[in-house]
Amino acid sequence: MNLYFIINPAAKNGRSVSIWKQLQPLLDREGIAYQAYWTSRKGEGKEIARRIGEESVEPTVIAAVGGDGTVHEVVNGAGSFPHVAIGCIPAGTGNDFVRGFRLARKPKQALQRLLSDVRSGKDLAFDLGRFASSAVPDGVFANSIGCGFDAHIARMANRSAWKGRFNRVGIGSLIYVLYLVIELFRYRPVDLDICIDGRNYSFQQAWMATVSNHPYYGGGMRIAPSARGDDGLLHVTVVGPMQRWKILALFLTVFWGGHVRMKEVSVFAGRNVHIRPAAPVPVHADGEEARVGEVSAWIEAKRMRVIGAELGE
Numbered sequence: 001m002n003l004y005f006i007i008n009p010a011a012k013n014g015r016s017v018s019i020w021k022q023l024q025p026l027l028d029r030e031g032i033a034y035q036a037y038w039t040s041r042k043g044e045g046k047e048i049a050r051r052i053g054e055e056s057v058e059p060t061v062i063a064a065v066g067g068d069g070t071v072h073e074v075v076n077g078a079g080s081f082p083h084v085a086i087g088c089i090p091a092g093t094g095n096d097f098v099r100g101f102r103l104a105r106k107p108k109q110a111l112q113r114l115l116s117d118v119r120s121g122k123d124l125a126f127d128l129g130r131f132a133s134s135a136v137p138d139g140v141f142a143n144s145i146g147c148g149f150d151a152h153i154a155r156m157a158n159r160s161a162w163k164g165r166f167n168r169v170g171i172g173s174l175i176y177v178l179y180l181v182i183e184l185f186r187y188r189p190v191d192l193d194i195c196i197d198g199r200n201y202s203f204q205q206a207w208m209a210t211v212s213n214h215p216y217y218g219g220g221m222r223i224a225p226s227a228r229g230d231d232g233l234l235h236v237t238v239v240g241p242m243q244r245w246k247i248l249a250l251f252l253t254v255f256w257g258g259h260v261r262m263k264e265v266s267v268f269a270g271r272n273v274h275i276r277p278a279a280p281v282p283v284h285a286d287g288e289e290a291r292v293g294e295v296s297a298w299i300e301a302k303r304m305r306v307i308g309a310e311l312g313e
């Protein structure tokens with residue numbers, strides 16, 4: 001089995017580099033052949049992963065060393081090659097891929113489990129989300145796509161100079177909480193028309209719609225508690241009209257999945273989802289800025305091979 005690591009030196013505002021440096025001696029001691037690539041800019045991880053996938057025919061593992069943005073690049077480059085299994089050494093701010101597919105949460109354990117699975121040739125097949133709009137080329141997502149307030153927060157947090165400062169003192173995930181509170185008073189909800197497997201739903205003044213492949217997003221929030229990465233379904237969570245103060249309550253309860261009992265929250269599951277906002281709203285894919293406006297998403301069951309993962313309960 002070929003083994004590659006794609007390291008994002010910018011993940012966790014540079015802390016990924018020291019994580020990799022701690023792991024490298026372990027890897028060398030194991031005597032397993034591998035190749036490591038460092039990205040030099042956004043987008044390069046996807047290009048490297050695609051090239052590896054295209055140039056290999058034998059079973060190949062590509063492990064992202066970074067956070068969900070790095071995994072997103074690797075999955076977009078090589079996630080749908082049948083001979084490629086995706087791994088991850090969590091070295092990012094949020095690491096929802098690792099939570100959602102039950103990889104080890106600590107970098108050292110994640111590497112040990114990955115190496116053990118490389119030796120035994122074990123990987124697991126999970127569903128892969130695909131999204132498209134008329135404006136830009138198709139993409140895939142491993143965790144979720146979202147449209148509305150959550151995408152707006154991700155956009156603001158990822159562009160913020162405070163993200164680096166928060167990461168340096170080990171509280172990187174709190175950047176999203178900060179922007180949640182600030183933007184809560186500025187964001188304007190929009191009307192959303194959502195079609196799920198041919199059924200139409202309309203939401204007036206909706207805050208957001210999230211389409212999930214597994215329960216987690218935003219750094220550990222259980223936005224779609226009943227989602228499973230291998231159930232062949234996308235789980236749609238819509239937050240309809242809600243008073244601003246109640247959004248704060250929602251974001252507290254979402255950490256254990258209690259938000260789904262709120263009357264303003266609607267949940268659906270299906271294979272094909274189309275979201276049409278009445279006004280331009282930002283869309284994220286795996287927490288990365290994807291586009292603005294309309295988006296279609298569908299599921300490709302068991303299309304993505306993941307190494308170092310475990311099946312859910």
Ligand SMILES: Nc1ncnc2c1ncn2[C@@H]1O[C@H](COP(=O)(O)OP(=O)(O)OP(=O)(O)O)[C@@H](O)[C@H]1O
Nearest residue numbers: 011012039040041066067068069070092093094095
């Ligand atoms: N060499 C690089 N320089 C700058 N940005 C990069 C580089 N390589 C990848 N990126 C981009 O860095 C961004 C952040 O990466 P990533 O999401 O993995 O880390 P993070 O933000 O710390 O974690 P999380 O997504 O969990 O919050 C992504 O948008 C990714 O595409």
